[in-house]
Every structure is written in structure tokens, then in C-alpha cells.
Amino acid sequence: MRSFATALLVAFLFTSPARGQSLADMIDFSGYIESDTRMILDNYRGLNPGGFGDLELNRNEVNLRLGINPNDQVRAVVDTRLRYFGFSQAEQLPDLIERAKVDPYSIYLDEAYFAARGVIFSNLDLRIGRLIQNWGAVDQFNPTDNLNSRDLSDPLDFTKKVPNQMVEMSLYPAEWIDLTVVWVPVFKPAQLPPSANLAFAVEYDQAGCFKKAPIPPLSRPQMAELVDYFGSLDPCSMHFIDPQVRVLDPGRNIADSQAAAKAKLYLGPLDITLSYYYGRFGFPAAYTAVAYATPRMDEPGAQDIEYIAEVTYPRMQVAGLDFTYSADWLFGMGFMGEIAVIFPEQVDFGLRAFRGKALEIDMAHTNIPSDPFVKGTFGMDYSLPFGLYLNVMYVHGFFDEFNDMYGLHDYLVAATEFKFFDDELAFRLAGVWDITQRETGTFTPTVTWVIVPSVEIQATGIYFIGDVDPPETDGFSTYDQKWRFGQKAAGRNVASLRGRITW
Amino acid sequence: MEAAGSVEETLFDLERSESEYQQRKRVLRKQATGGRALLVAAGSVEETLFDLERSESEYQQRKRVLRKQATGGRALLVAALLLFSACNWKADGPARLKSLYPQEDLTSNAEPEDIIVPLDRPDTPYEPGTDIQLNNLWGYYVVKMSLPATMDLFPGIGEPYPLLLTNLFVAFWSDDGLDWSYCQQFANLDAGGLGETEMLPETNAALGQVPIYLETAEGIGIEQQTLAWTWGIQGMDDPVKDPLPTSGDDPLVWDQDDDGNPGVTIKVLQPAGFRYMVRRAVWHLEPAAITEDGDRLEGKVKFQVHEGAVGYDGPSSLKTIIPVVSDPSGGSYTMVRTNEYYSCEQLLAEYPGIF
Numbered sequence: 001m002r003s004f005a006t007a008l009l010v011a012f013l014f015t016s017p018a019r020g021q022s023l024a025d026m027i028d029f030s031g032y033i034e035s036d037t038r039m040i041l042d043n044y045r046g047l048n049p050g051g052f053g054d055l056e057l058n059r060n061e062v063n064l065r066l067g068i069n070p071n072d073q074v075r076a077v078v079d080t081r082l083r084y085f086g087f088s089q090a091e092q093l094p095d096l097i098e099r100a101k102v103d104p105y106s107i108y109l110d111e112a113y114f115a116a117r118g119v120i121f122s123n124l125d126l127r128i129g130r131l132i133q134n135w136g137a138v139d140q141f142n143p144t145d146n147l148n149s150r151d152l153s154d155p156l157d158f159t160k161k162v163p164n165q166m167v168e169m170s171l172y173p174a175e176w177i178d179l180t181v182v183w184v185p186v187f188k189p190a191q192l193p194p195s196a197n198l199a200f201a202v203e204y205d206q207a208g209c210f211k212k213a214p215i216p217p218l219s220r221p222q223m224a225e226l227v228d229y230f231g232s233l234d235p236c237s238m239h240f241i242d243p244q245v246r247v248l249d250p251g252r253n254i255a256d257s258q259a260a261a262k263a264k265l266y267l268g269p270l271d272i273t274l275s276y277y278y279g280r281f282g283f284p285a286a287y288t289a290v291a292y293a294t295p296r297m298d299e300p301g302a303q304d305i306e307y308i309a310e311v312t313y314p315r316m317q318v319a320g321l322d323f324t325y326s327a328d329w330l331f332g333m334g335f336m337g338e339i340a341v342i343f344p345e346q347v348d349f350g351l352r353a354f355r356g357k358a359l360e361i362d363m364a365h366t367n368i369p370s371d372p373f374v375k376g377t378f379g380m381d382y383s384l385p386f387g388l389y390l391n392v393m394y395v396h397g398f399f400d401e402f403n404d405m406y407g408l409h410d411y412l413v414a415a416t417e418f419k420f421f422d423d424e425l426a427f428r429l430a431g432v433w434d435i436t437q438r439e440t441g442t443f444t445p446t447v448t449w450v451i452v453p454s455v456e457i458q459a460t461g462i463y464f465i466g467d468v469d470p471p472e473t474d475g476f477s478t479y480d481q482k483w484r485f486g487q488k489a490a491g492r493n494v495a496s497l498r499g500r501i502t503w
Numbered sequence: 504m505e506a507a508g509s510v511e512e513t514l515f516d517l518e519r520s521e522s523e524y525q526q527r528k529r530v531l532r533k534q535a536t537g538g539r540a541l542l543v544a545a546g547s548v549e550e551t552l553f554d555l556e557r558s559e560s561e562y563q564q565r566k567r568v569l570r571k572q573a574t575g576g577r578a579l580l581v582a583a584l585l586l587f588s589a590c591n592w593k594a595d596g597p598a599r600l601k602s603l604y605p606q607e608d609l610t611s612n613a614e615p616e617d618i619i620v621p622l623d624r625p626d627t628p629y630e631p632g633t634d635i636q637l638n639n640l641w642g643y644y645v646v647k648m649s650l651p652a653t654m655d656l657f658p659g660i661g662e663p664y665p666l667l668l669t670n671l672f673v674a675f676w677s678d679d680g681l682d683w684s685y686c687q688q689f690a691n692l693d694a695g696g697l698g699e700t701e702m703l704p705e706t707n708a709a710l711g712q713v714p715i716y717l718e719t720a721e722g723i724g725i726e727q728q729t730l731a732w733t734w735g736i737q738g739m740d741d742p743v744k745d746p747l748p749t750s751g752d753d754p755l756v757w758d759q760d761d762d763g764n765p766g767v768t769i770k771v772l773q774p775a776g777f778r779y780m781v782r783r784a785v786w787h788l789e790p791a792a793i794t795e796d797g798d799r800l801e802g803k804v805k806f807q808v809h810e811g812a813v814g815y816d817g818p819s820s821l822k823t824i825i826p827v828v829s830d831p832s833g834g835s836y837t838m839v840r841t842n843e844y845y846s847c848e849q850l851l852a853e854y855p856g857i858f
């Protein structure tokens with residue numbers, strides 16, 4: 001009797017009542033486990049000097065991706081990550097009784113959606129839920145890809161995105177064209193790397209005297225006035241109290257939704273996509289700043305300075321075009337390009353400084369003009385038969401650039417990879433060079449060894465080229481002079497050792 | 504775009520040929536006038552002129568059609584451009600700063616700078632750096648509370664309009680505690696006059712008769728606290744959380760200004776009329792920092808405003824209440840020491856120079 005019940009249970013679990021399909025047929029399961037330890041390789045890119053040899057990351061991550069296909073028309077996907085950070089956050093004795101403090105972790109739900117094929121019409125598909133969209137044709141630098149903001153929490157991984165709730169409809173009217181429409185009810189901003197805080201940090205020298213404050217997006221004459229004003233103050237008498245950078249909520253009105261549409265054309269070796277996006281830029285733009293200086297009662301001559309800045313997410317519309325072309329006639333080289341015309345919201349930056357009740361500085365400057373501007377990426381990749389892969393791209397406008405006072409820079413992005421021993425060993429060199437500023441870039445060497453099938457060990461790292469302090473003209477710097485990759489906000493130079501199993 | 508371009512080109516050609524045609528017509532007409540004396544010659548010229556005028560009529564008709572097409576093409580082009588660029592989106596940081604930190608008005612207005620109010624100090628005034636004793640803070644004060652907010656007059660269309668609520672009170676702090684008595688509220692809504700209101704003297708006087716009690720404590724001064732300041736309501740079990748009455752018949756509604764209408768009466772300037780309303784401001788007050796020897800206290804306040812119309816006199820749109828959305832960063836309150844004789848009237852005349 002017992003064995004009969006067990007057999008029944010097994011039959012129930014592994015058999016779909018609808019079609020007699022086994023559970024194994026209905027489910028696909030993939031994922032990885034990754035361990036990543038990183039060490040800081042510099043002494044000069046943190047808020048304070050030092051740090052070489054410190055472990056920056058000690059992370060263990062489990063990814064589980066489950067796909068369920070109850071029938072041919074329906075698919076559900078759940079993609080999760082469990083991330084343990086490996087550094088205790090216990091600061092007080094009571095923290096030691098909390099596991100989350102002793103061993104902090106985060107749970108990520110990267111995707112959770114269902115898809116239905118042949119809705120109403122046989123050639124109409126629908127996807128609803130938490131999704132990540134990847135639009136565009138080029139590698140990573142996609143100005144037409146705006147539905148999901150970037151997840152830059154890991155400086156060594158530019159590819160991650162912040163998932164969002166959305167509704168997607170895809171229509172396939174003919175073999176040579178696909179149409180897609182997406183609605184994202186609520187905007188979600190990009191997740192910034194931990195080093196982003198340094199973009200707004202106030203720095204002090206070893207004597208505890210004020211050294212520098214964030215450079216606001218003002219014109220050179222305005223900056224000269226500002227420098228004159230602060231130059232008249234004793235740097236050792238200024239005490240900044242908990243500088244704050246507030247993020248303005250983009251709102252939840254229906255008008256604050258994002259929407260996008262694209263038409264992809266398959267024209268033989270050439271694929272072309274035309275797209276349109278309505279929404280906001282995923283990275284914050286400087287909006288306001290106010291400083292209050294009040295005399296300290298306990299220290300004659302000294303003053304407390306309260307500094308509050310605000311950032312906003314400018315609205316935008318984007319008209320995009322991208323293409324990929326496989327040139328069989330030219331050794332099979334692949335060419336790809338992407339161009340976006342962006343119609344932005346104008347953002348006027350305001351700055352005020354008060355001493356006591358008196359307004360001493362009141363400045364305004366357009367940080368982002370309303371003029372349309374262009375971002376684009378063009379590139380090629382090529383695989384040689386003896387294991388060499390080459391990818392070169394020209395990028396106009398990094399993914400966090402938005403024609404603000406910093407402007408749009410041009411970049412050369414290149415990666416080359418050599419593979420040996422049936423791809424078991426790979427050397428990869430990748431880098432980004434800022435053509436506009438010329439003296440700044442990044443360099444990322446990587447060695448990957450597949451020790452047994454599905455298991456790899458990887459040694460990698462990132463090195464930032466460029467001075468941390470912007471060049472000065474007439475004794476001060478302006479917003480556009482910050483070194484793209486040299487500035488501290490870009491991150492630390494690190495080396496990483498990873499192990500990963502994928503299934 | 505291409506179609507619009509080709510129509511434009513044709514129209515341009517046509518207009519150029521029209522100019523040539525007019526020139527030829529002038530020559531022929533001249534010939535006709537001169538040729539009337541020479542009848543034979545004139546006949547053929549008139550004929551040509553007739554043909555030319557008929558073709559002019561056809562030409563004009565064609566021109567109208569083409570112009571229409573061109574206009575249509577232009578309209579498409581303009582519509583496409585509008586789609587992208589005519590949203591008139593603008594995030595105005597300087598205006599926001601002006602609204603959030605309106606002290607600019609104080610500095611720009613030179614005359615109130617010199618107002619000196621005789622101060623009634625307690626026997627043992629507060630000494631900076633020492634522990635706060637409540638009796639060090641006793642005395643008379645004036646209070647200004649600045650509450651930045653927005654009102655979305657046209658939901659879904661454009662940005663909400665910035666609103667700055669400024670409340671003025673006179674205050675008395677003694678061993679019985681601290682109470683604030685309302686003097687005036689200014690609601691500066693930056694919406695071109697739309698939605699502007701005015702406080703009636705009777706309403707102000709009625710509101711001023713109900714003091715607001717604040718919790719104080721030794722060592723802190725003004726405690727962190729949440730309190731509700733209600734207008735036109737009495738008898739709520741929990742003034743912070745209970746729902747507002749929605750009808751004038753609700754027993755909670757109180758004709759506080761005693762004008763025979765439910766709630767309190769507010770004059771609305773645009774659309775013009777009177778709104779009978781109930782209102783609750785919930786304040787989450789932070790402890791105040793004490794400066795200037797205990798003569799000035801400053802603190803932060805987060806707030807919500809809940810309003811309801813329980814009647815109106817004027818257009819029915821007066822019944823519609825646009826929610827006040829408080830700024831997430833909150834507002835501030837400032838208490839400045841004065842003296843026993845300092846009145847609301849004096850405060851209204853001098854407040855820009857005091858705070």
C-alpha cells in the first residue's frame with residue numbers, strides 16, 4: 001500500500017495533468033555559484049590616503065534561474081541571486097547576536113515574469129513581470145537601451161542592470177520584421193558603485209583642515225567667484241556637518257512612466273532596429289546645492305557648514321537606430337553601430353550659500369540644455385581561427401554621460417582575447433581610453449582557466465589611469481575638467497580572484 | 504519628410520513661375536491697352552490674355568492644393584518634432600532653491616534688518632555649552648514655521664506647482680509648558696494666481712484662540728514629538744490619525760469662526776468664492792537647537808496637511824481640494840525671543856526682520 005502511494009506521488013509530481021508532460025520536460029534550471037575576493041592595489045583613490053592590501057570584496061554569490069513551461073504557449077522565469085558579502089557589519093555587542101550583521105547578505109530577484117505566446121493573434125507575444133531588457137546592437141555601450149537602469153554596484157561588471165516591473169508586447173507580422181512595445185509603470189534609477197559617494201565628498205587634509213568640496217556645474221566666471229569666496233575663509237575653521245545629497249523622487253504619476261517601442265528589420269546579413277523611448281535618464285544630474293555657515297559657539301572664529309545637494313533624473317525622449325552587419329565577403333567580420341538622438345529635459349542648477357541669515361551666494365547655470373544631442377557607438381569584432389578574438393568600438397558618450405556641464409566624451413573601447421588548449425585557458429586584455437581628455441582610461445587584464453568543464457578560475461582586476469585631482473586653470477578646476485577615470489568616484493584599483501561553477 | 508520636401512520644392516517652383524507669369528501678364532496687358540488703337544493686333548492679344556487669366560485661375564487652385572499639401576507635410580514634420588522636443592520639460596533648480604530656502608527675501612529687503620525687539624529674558628538665561636534647564640528658556644517668543652510643499656493642480660500634466668506655507672505664531676513658555684498661538688498663515692503658491700487663498704481676519708482670530716501645546720523636557724528643550732493642529736474640527740479621538748469629516752453634518756465639524764458655516768471659512772481668490780473647510784496639519788517636530796544665548800531656537804519639522812471641503816459659496820470647483828504634498832526634506836521652525844507685549848499685529852508688521 002505504501003509503495004503504491006509513493007508511486008502515485010511520483011506519478012503526480014513528474015506528470016503534467018494537462019498533457020502528460022513530465023516535470024523534467026517542463027522545467028529548465030540553470031545558475032552558478034561564484035566566489036570573488038578583491039584586494040585594493042592603491043593608496044590614493046579612497047576618501048583618505050591608504051588602503052593598499054585591504055580586501056575590498058569577499059563575496060559569495062549563488063544564482064538560480066528557473067524556467068517553467070507548462071505548455072507550448074506559456075513560460076515563466078524566476079532568476080534570483082543570493083549574495084553574501086563576507087564582511088561582518090557588527091559594530092556593537094548586540095549586533096553579534098544578529099546573523100544578518102555578522103554575515104550580511106542580499107537577495108536579488110533579477111527576473112520574475114511570465115510569457116505567453118499567440119495572445120489574441122498567433123503572432124503576438126506578451127511578457128509581464130519583473131524583467132531586464134537589452135536593446136541595441138553593440139556591446140555594453142548602448143545609448144538606445146534605456147528601459148532598465150544600470151546596476152554598477154560591481155565596478156568589474158558593467159553588464160548588470162536594475163530589473164523593473166514591465167509589460168512587453170511583441171508582434172511578428174512578417175519574417176523580416178519584429179515589433180515590440182514596452183510599458184514600465186515606475187522608473188527605477190541606476191544603482192551606483194560604492195565609490196560614487198566620493199563624487200560628493202568633502203575632503204580634509206591631515207591637519208583636519210578643509211581641502212576640497214565637490215565641484216558644482218557652474219561656468220568658469222562663477223567658479224572664480226566661488227573660489228574667491230571660499231578662499232576668504234580659513235580652511236581650518238570650516239566644519240562640514242554631515243553633507244547630504246538628496247535624490248529627488250521622480251514621481252509615480254502615470255506621466256512619469258516609461259514607454260518604448262522598436263521595430264527590428266532583418267535584411268539578410270543586415271539587421272536594423274528603429275526605436276523610441278520616453279522616460280528618464282537613469283543616472284542622477286546635479287540639480288541644487290545649498291550651504292549654511294553658522295558660527296560655532298564653542299570655538300570662536302570657527303563655523304559649522306551644513307551642505308545639502310540635490311540630484312534629479314532628467315526626463316528624456318530617445319529616437320534610436322542600431323544595426324549589425326555580418327560581412328561574409330570580408331573574412332566574416334561583424335560590424336555594429338548604434339546611434340541615439342536624445343531630447344532631454346533642461347536642468348538648471350542652482351547654488352546658494354548663507355552665512356547666518358544672510359544670503360551671500362546665489363548662482364544659477366544651465367547644467368543640461370534642452371537641445372537635442374547624439375550618443376553613438378560603432379564597432380567591429382572578429383574571431384581569427386587560431387583563437388584570437390578582437391573587439392574595437394568607438395563610443396561617443398559613456399553610459400552615464402548626458403550632455404551636462406561635463407559634456408560628452410569620445411572613447412576607444414577595445415578588447416582582445418587569446419584562447420589556448422581548446423579554450424581551457426584564455427588571456428583577455430580590455431581597456432577604455434578617453435579620446436577627449438587623452439590622459440585617462442582603464443585597463444582590465446583577465447586570465448581565465450577552465451579547470452574542469454563548467455568550473456573556472458579567473459584572475460582579473462581593474463586599473464584606472466589618470467590623476468585623481470582635475471587639472472587647474474588659474475588656480476581652480478571646473479566641472480568639465482574632472483578626469484573621467486582618474487577621479488576617485490570611478491573606484492579603486494583592485495585585483496580579483498574568482499572561482500565559478502556554472503550549470 | 505521626403506514627401507513634404509518634394510511638395511515644398513514643387514511649390515517653390517510654382518511660385519517662381521508665378522512671378523514669371525505675372526511679369527508676362529503685365530507685358531501683355533500693356534500690349535492690349537496700347538493695341539486697342541490697332542484693333543487687329545489687339546484681338547489676338549486679348550485672346551492670349553483671356554487664356555492666360557483662365558490658366559491663372561487653375562494655377563491658383565493648384566497652388567491652394569499644393570499649399571495645403573505642404574501645410575499637411577509641415578504639420579506632420581512639426582508634429583514629429585513636437586513629439587520629441589515640445590514637452591517644455593525643465594527642472595528649475597534656482598526656483599526650487601528660492602522656494603525651499605526663501606531667506607533671499609530677507610536679504611533683499613533691507614529695511615527689516617534693523618528691527619530690535621526689547622527682550623524679556625528669564626532670571627537665569629541659558630548659557631551656551633551648559634545643560635538645558637527649562638527655566639532658562641522661559642519667556643515670550645514669536646515663531647515662524649516654513650513648510651515647503653507642492654500642489655498638483657493638473658494631475659498628469661506637467662510638474663506640480665511649488666507651494667510655501669508660512670505659519671506665524673506668538674508663544675509663551677513658562678513652568679506651565681510651551682504654547683503657540685496662531686497669528687497668520689501665508690500660502691505662496693507659484694501657479695500664476697490659480698488656487699490662491701486668503702485668510703479672513705475672523706478665521707485668523709478664531710484659530711488664534713486655540714493654543715497649540717508643545718511637549719518640553721529638561722535637558723532637551725522642545726522634545727521630538729508629533730502633533731496635530733486642526734481647523735474646524737473638535738472631538739476627535741486621535742487627531743493625528745482619525746479620518747477627516749467629509750460632510751458639514753458630521754458632529755466632528757466645528758464652526759470654529761462662528762460665521763454660521765461649517766468648519767472654517769477660507770477666501771479663495773481664483774476661482775473666486777469661499778470654501779468652508781476642515782483641515783489638519785500633522786507636524787513631526789525635531790528638537791530645536793538653541794543659539795544666541797537661548798534667544799533663538801531652530802528645529803526641523805516634517806509634516807502632512809490634510810484638508811477637506813465641507814461646503815462652499817461660489818463655483819462648484821471650490822469643493823475640490825488639491826492635496827498638499829509636503830517636500831520630503833521637510834521644513835523648519837524658528838522661535839525668537841521677544842517680550843510680554845509683543846503682539847500678532849506687531850509680528851505681522853515686523854516678521855521679515857525678526858527671523
